[in-house]
Amino acid sequence: MMRFDRFVEEALYGPQGFYTQGGKAGENAGDFITSPETSTLFGECIATYLDQVWQELDRPDPFIVIEAGSGCGTLCRDIFLSVQECSSALRYVMVERSEVQRDEAFAIVAATCFLEAEEAPLTAVKDLPTGPFTGVVLANELLDNLPPRVVQKTRTGWSELYVNNGREEWQPAPPNAQNMASLLVPNAPPGTCLPLHLKAAVWVTRALNLLDRGRVLDYGLQQTKDFVERPFGEWIRTYNQQHRAGNPYAEPGSRDITCDIAFDQLPGFPQIVAQRDWLLSQGLHAMTEWARGQWHDSAVAPDSGALGARAVLQEAAALTDREGLGAFLVAEWRVGE
Numbered sequence: 001m002m003r004f005d006r007f008v009e010e011a012l013y014g015p016q017g018f019y020t021q022g023g024k025a026g027e028n029a030g031d032f033i034t035s036p037e038t039s040t041l042f043g044e045c046i047a048t049y050l051d052q053v054w055q056e057l058d059r060p061d062p063f064i065v066i067e068a069g070s071g072c073g074t075l076c077r078d079i080f081l082s083v084q085e086c087s088s089a090l091r092y093v094m095v096e097r098s099e100v101q102r103d104e105a106f107a108i109v110a111a112t113c114f115l116e117a118e119e120a121p122l123t124a125v126k127d128l129p130t131g132p133f134t135g136v137v138l139a140n141e142l143l144d145n146l147p148p149r150v151v152q153k154t155r156t157g158w159s160e161l162y163v164n165n166g167r168e169e170w171q172p173a174p175p176n177a178q179n180m181a182s183l184l185v186p187n188a189p190p191g192t193c194l195p196l197h198l199k200a201a202v203w204v205t206r207a208l209n210l211l212d213r214g215r216v217l218d219y220g221l222q223q224t225k226d227f228v229e230r231p232f233g234e235w236i237r238t239y240n241q242q243h244r245a246g247n248p249y250a251e252p253g254s255r256d257i258t259c260d261i262a263f264d265q266l267p268g269f270p271q272i273v274a275q276r277d278w279l280l281s282q283g284l285h286a287m288t289e290w291a292r293g294q295w296h297d298s299a300v301a302p303d304s305g306a307l308g309a310r311a312v313l314q315e316a317a318a319l320t321d322r323e324g325l326g327a328f329l330v331a332e333w334r335v336g337e
């Protein structure tokens with residue numbers, strides 16, 4: 001019998017784990033779609049943000065950008081292809097736990113963005129480096145892959161989820177988990193299930209402690225109270241080869257297991273904005289206005305430029321969809337200001 005978070009840890013990152021074996025984001029060979037895999041516009045907006053933060057931090061050189069959970073390197077590639085003002089100071093660190101993806105990502109980014117791999121201001125490492133430094137720590141859909149503990153309200157307190165031979169088993173939760181759950185949602189009705197994001201909170205603390213000045217940026221967040229009405233199977237999801245993959249306990253290692261994140265369980269006081277609004281404010285609005293004009297002018301006899309403009313409009317719509325990626329939340333922590 002394993003506590004749920006330990007079961008997921010093994011199923012994702014153990015020797016036969018989903019990510020250890022090469023599970024990844026991506027439209028063609030991947031298992032699920034993320035914003036960087038949806039469109040290069042996402043990386044272009046982050047590049048605009050990095051240029052702006054670099055100016056706000058008085059142009060530090062080096063300007064360290066750490067991308068955690070960098071997967072197959074798509075976001076890193078798009079950032080290197082788009083950054084402008086900060087490009088000569090930029091030193092980029094991809095942090096990826098999966099060795100397969102780490103090696104693949106380094107090779108792809110170095111080959112796509114630089115003439116000589118040795119000259120790329122880029123490293124790929126397994127864990128966060130040591131600080132302090134001035135720069136940005138960013139992550140897209142990392143926290144939801146840091147396994148939570150799961151508790152359920154009973155008539156007398158809280159029980160905790162374990163996995164026993166592929167089946168759920170609920171045991172009385174230890175006092176610290178009971179206290180945490182009661183503080184987060186004091187009036188939860190019996191039957192309420194909650195994630196406890198201890199690993200995600202530790203990760204954010206480590207990221208914040210890395211910086212003397214800078215920003216930490218993460219995506220895909222909610223609030224603990226939003227979980228009360230939602231069944232467990234809605235906020236813990238599994239994916240494999242672009243499909244929802246059902247039971248999280250079946251055939252450990254065969255599927256991604258991901259959990260919505262409650263930002264009120266994370267440390268500090270981040271600014272929270274919907275991804276849609278955040279991207280529009282980081283240049284996406286201007287890009288779509290330009291593309292709309294291009295398409296409008298040549299839609300009758302579209303040339304390749306017009307078709308490119310139409311693709312921009314379609315991809316921007318996917319990234320800002322209020323029912324989809326656009327509804328994700330972006331959290332930004334500011335350090336040293």
Ligand SMILES: C[S@@+](CC[C@H](N)C(=O)[O-])C[C@H]1O[C@@H](n2cnc3c(N)ncnc32)[C@H](O)[C@@H]1O
Nearest residue numbers: 019025034069070071095096097098140141145
């Ligand atoms: C959902 S994928 C997101 C990949 C990419 N950021 C994207 O948006 O397409 C999460 C990634 O985080 C990696 N990961 C999980 N825990 C990590 C950790 N503690 N440090 C670095 N990477 C981690 C996983 O191996 C996986 O590649």
